[in-house]
Amino acid sequence: MRLLFLGIGFWVQAQPPKLVIGIVVDQMRADYLRRFVGPKSRGLGRLLQEGIVYWNCHYPYFPTYTGPGHASLYTGATPAYHGIVANDWWERALGRTWYCVEDTTVHPVGTDSPKGKRSPRTLLATTLADELRYACRFRNKTLGIALKDRSAILPIGRSGTLALWFDPQKGMWITSSYYRDSLPAWVVRFNAQRYPDSLLRVPWTLAKGHACSDESPYEGTLPTETSPTFPHQPKDYTALLYTPAGNWLTLELARHAIQAESLGRGPCPDFLSISLSSPDLVGHLFGTESCEIEDLYRKLDKDLADFLAYLSRRFKPGEVVLFLTADHGAAPTPEVLAQQGFSAGRYPEKELRARAEAFLRTTLSLPETTEVFAAFLNQNFYFSRRLSPGQRREAALRLKEWLLEQPNVLAAYTFAELAGPGSSTYTFSRVQAGYLPARSGDVVVIYAPGWIEGDYPTGTTHGSIWTYDTHVPLVWWGLLPWSRAVYQPVRITQVVPTLAFWLGVPLPSAATDAPLPEVLDAAFSP
Structure with a gap:
């Protein structure tokens, strides 16, 4: 959307892009852009050479998980306002955990698995896709594609045209009756190709030229293997997603979606959300220092190169804009840090709860x-719920005092504090930004840097307020024929306001952050 000064006292606004594509690389740390991009890269390297690169972009809340990350990116708000406070939370009225896109009122489409009982109904705020649909009077299309259901569903909000995610039991892409009663014909044809079956016959081998070591006692193993070393041979669809094949499958489906749905060819801009889930699965299992994570990103770079080349062939300059980011980062493997004398470890949470x-x-x-x-x-x-309100208040205060005496605990906050006035302190402001009383706990504990949640015996995880989890890449492509680097700190919640102003649509309902001026300057410059 460019502005041309005509010399007669006003600006004329040209047409916005015909298609907006958001790519989220699940668990991609910002430093991966430098670690894994070679000099001849035409994937991530092309984005760096032709894009506006924000090197200091962060998520401004706790906890930094996949569900909150996708919801925050696309609503322009934090969990305190869009409601997705975690991947799962304790639902007090039901007395059980609740999955963030769980919906028992819908039925699976394309499968008989309960993984198809999903919808965005727990999302409290609108997304950019919702506002784009509203502004275009629902004449356009908004699609979400990801291996993970929450990563496909949350980005396109409650009015999304279609969300597709992968059923590892069937090896097929599925949806729910929230969107439609049957799969589109093109998805049925895609599933009929049985790409996962073909990919299961190809072992994951380590390419040459890596600087990593392929054997570590802190790496996990694929569900069907006993050793963490290359080559890896997945034996089922679940194991396949822990390989680069998961990225290829997702981007290939996205390419088919663009063609079959004629995205970018309608009267209003269309929107396509792509989330690449395999990097998160590999990071959790093998860790951030593993050969697996390095090789996965080298192969992802090639897949992105093919996808960008496809977009360049299909669309004219200015017709498509793409941004790439992540939903969170990842902690270094704590044992690797501890061996070098750092303060790091896996927090003994079961013991903490019992004590x-x-x-x-x-x-x-x-x-x-x-x-x-x-x-x-x-x-x-x-x-x-057996505790009275008075007991809850007393227990919260006592628990906070006790937690602050425990090793490697940096902070603890009660529900009364988090539901009250704000604070500018780093820890409190991040926790409060992710706190919704109806869905969050009564006391929140924050571990010291380097200490991760203890559920993962190998590899790594994420979720903290520390920079290894909050710092993510942000690259905009399709605006300039050259690159521009921005080093000032920005927040992920600035992405959606930027797109809203660029596209000329209302801001999402809970989006109150500022747009990114460098992107708008490029979009509106003659």
Whole structure:
């Protein structure tokens, strides 16, 4: 969308791009742009050479998980306002965990698996895709594609045309009746090609020229293997997603979607969200220092090169704009850091919960049979409903004091503090930005840098407020024939306001952040 000064006292606004594409690389740290991009790269390297690169982009809240990350990126808001406070949270009224895109009122489409019972109904705020649909009076299309259901569903909001995700039991792409009662014919044809079956016959081998070491006691193994070393031979669809094949499958489906749905050919701009989930699975299993993560990104670079080349052939300059980012980063493998003398480790959360419960029973003079916690997840303590409101308040204060005395605990906050006035301190402001009283816990604990949640015995994870989890790449492509680097700190919640102003559509309902001036300057410059 460019502005031309005609010399008669006003500006004339040209047409916006016909197609907006957002690519999220799940668990991609910002430093991966430098670590894994070779001098001849035409994928990530092309984006760096032809894009506006924000080298200091961060997620401004806790916890940094996949569900909140996708929701925050596309609503322009934090979990306190869009409601996706984690991938799973404790639903007090039901007395069980609730998955962020779970919906028992819909039925699977393309499968009989319960993985098809999904929708965006827990999302409280509108997304850019929603506002684009509204502004175009629902004449355009907005699609979400990802191996993970939440990564396909949340970006396109409640009015999305179609979300597609992968069923590892069937080896097929599926959706739910929230979107339609049957799969589009082109998806049926794509599934009939049985690409996953073909990919299962190809081992994942390590390319030459890597600087990594392919054997570490801190790496996990594929579900069907006993060794973490190359070559890897997945035996089922679940294991296949832990290889570069998952990225290829996702981008190939995206290319078919562009053609079959004629995206970018309608009366209003269309929107396509692509989330690449395999990097997250590989990072969790093998860790950030592994040969697997390095080789996966080298192969992803080639897949992105093919996808960018396809877009350049199909669209004219200015018809498509693309941005690439991540939903969160990842912590270095803690044992690797600890070996070098850093303070790092896997926090013993089961032990922490048991000790905290024993402490509160003693402090509050509760019977041994009294259930104190209903749940402890996402570093959130949820008190049992058997405690009275007064007991909850007292327990929260006592638990906070106790937690602050524990090793490698940096901060703890009660529900009364987080539901009250804000604060400019780094830790409190991040936790409060991700806190929604109805879905978050009664006390939130923050571990010291280097200490990760203890559910993963190997590899790594994410979720903290520290920069290894918050710092992500952000690259805009399709605006300039040259590159531009920006080093000032920016927030991921600035992406959507930028696109809203560029496309001339309303801001999403909870988006209050500022747009990125460098992008708008490039979009509106003569």
